[in-house]
Amino acid sequence: MSNQEVEVLIVGAGQAGIAMSEHLGAKDIPHLVLERDRVAERWRSWRWDSLVANGPAWHDRFPGQEFDTDPDGFPTKEEVADYLVSYADRIDAPIRTGVDVTSVRKINGKPGFRVDTSEGTIDARYVVAATGAFQKPIIPPVVPETAGLHQIHSSGYHNPQQLPDGAVLVVGAGSSGVQIADELRQAGRRVYLAVGPHDRPPRSYRGRDFCWWLGVLGKWDLAAPPLGAEHVTIAVSGAHGGHTVDFRELAGTGVTLTGLAGPFVDGVMHFADDLRTNIDNGDANYLSMLDEADAYVIRNGLDLPEEPQAREFLPDPDCLSNPLRELDLDAAGVTSIIWATGFAFDYGWLQVDAFDERGKPVHQRGVSTEPGIYFLGLPWQSRRGSSFIWGVWHDAKYLADQIAIQRGYLTYDAPALAER
Numbered sequence: 001m002s003n004q005e006v007e008v009l010i011v012g013a014g015q016a017g018i019a020m021s022e023h024l025g026a027k028d029i030p031h032l033v034l035e036r037d038r039v040a041e042r043w044r045s046w047r048w049d050s051l052v053a054n055g056p057a058w059h060d061r062f063p064g065q066e067f068d069t070d071p072d073g074f075p076t077k078e079e080v081a082d083y084l085v086s087y088a089d090r091i092d093a094p095i096r097t098g099v100d101v102t103s104v105r106k107i108n109g110k111p112g113f114r115v116d117t118s119e120g121t122i123d124a125r126y127v128v129a130a131t132g133a134f135q136k137p138i139i140p141p142v143v144p145e146t147a148g149l150h151q152i153h154s155s156g157y158h159n160p161q162q163l164p165d166g167a168v169l170v171v172g173a174g175s176s177g178v179q180i181a182d183e184l185r186q187a188g189r190r191v192y193l194a195v196g197p198h199d200r201p202p203r204s205y206r207g208r209d210f211c212w213w214l215g216v217l218g219k220w221d222l223a224a225p226p227l228g229a230e231h232v233t234i235a236v237s238g239a240h241g242g243h244t245v246d247f248r249e250l251a252g253t254g255v256t257l258t259g260l261a262g263p264f265v266d267g268v269m270h271f272a273d274d275l276r277t278n279i280d281n282g283d284a285n286y287l288s289m290l291d292e293a294d295a296y297v298i299r300n301g302l303d304l305p306e307e308p309q310a311r312e313f314l315p316d317p318d319c320l321s322n323p324l325r326e327l328d329l330d331a332a333g334v335t336s337i338i339w340a341t342g343f344a345f346d347y348g349w350l351q352v353d354a355f356d357e358r359g360k361p362v363h364q365r366g367v368s369t370e371p372g373i374y375f376l377g378l379p380w381q382s383r384r385g386s387s388f389i390w391g392v393w394h395d396a397k398y399l400a401d402q403i404a405i406q407r408g409y410l411t412y413d414a415p416a417l418a419e420r
Helices: 015-026 041-045 077-090 175-186 210-216 247-252 275-300 389-410
Strands: 004-011 031-035 095-097 101-106 113-117 120-129 150-153 167-171 191-194 256-258 261-265 268-271 326-328 334-339 373-375
Touching (some): 004 015, 015 077, 015 389, 041 077, 210 275, 247 275
Parallel strands (some): 167 191
Antiparallel strands (some): 101 113, 113 120, 261 268
């Protein structure tokens, strides 16, 4: 692949890169997709063994192909990966796997970018960074390695058997943290779950999935998160056939809830005094969704069954009424910490003027401030749904249109001034 030229180079062959390839192919725009691992590798190796999709198969898919499974079910991680591989094959996406992109720099004096890879150099007129936002696992520098605890990020967790014997502290109450905590509890582990601010939508209500309600209520198309909710996680699950996350129920099964994890001092983990606030705010978010759904049913005269029991909460568990403020991990038998604390951007290979001082992409719907550089797969790239399979497909279509427009400008042959 040494010294190759290509019109558009797409970096990453996950759902974003595949969607981008489809739309460029439909416009007959020459392109190449490079992937350091296998196609859709992170669905296979960066998720735990029992993971299923958080959206039903009928909803979170590309428009041109259905999952080969129950439309109302939640595909396993392997089914999602196989779906993406099948889709890439069907559209004949020009993907090269096992190729690592090490740097992208602007070429001085002419359009395009010089791309260094593990297999040579490519000159590309346009570059699409389709690596998404989940690139660099975040483990807060709270507990030192010298503490003698087994610490991993949720992306490195696969099953309970990989952990040493003993209790487990799971930090983070989004979808990953809740599901991992529940799995560990079912495996017989003593589990502590640090719960921070979160949204807690119903998995389903009045016979319709949460994804359906977000659609008819126009929430998938929100252009930005509500003020103050930019970093709030969402506690929703497709596990066990799909169910509403209920922290009181989880505590009732034996998981000890705590507030937000704080400092670690002399073997003791300290927790913020915010568990009640976080649970109450999550309940309020849940109830507001039910209120909006009820109002929609009445306004549109829909024949959907009422579900009054959805508003009934279990009694508060003791860990909520009398929350722990500190935990001596050794005395409690905690041998492992799983950090379900999200991811950071990692665009060190993209050495162009398209980032702010925090390393965050500067863009408008994926069109960066560096002409010719595009981003795809970012949360809230154009709307709430941008991080999902169907959402990234629509964002890719927009970027393909923008690239086509720029190609039109570059091919314009203006008449010589002397001939006017």
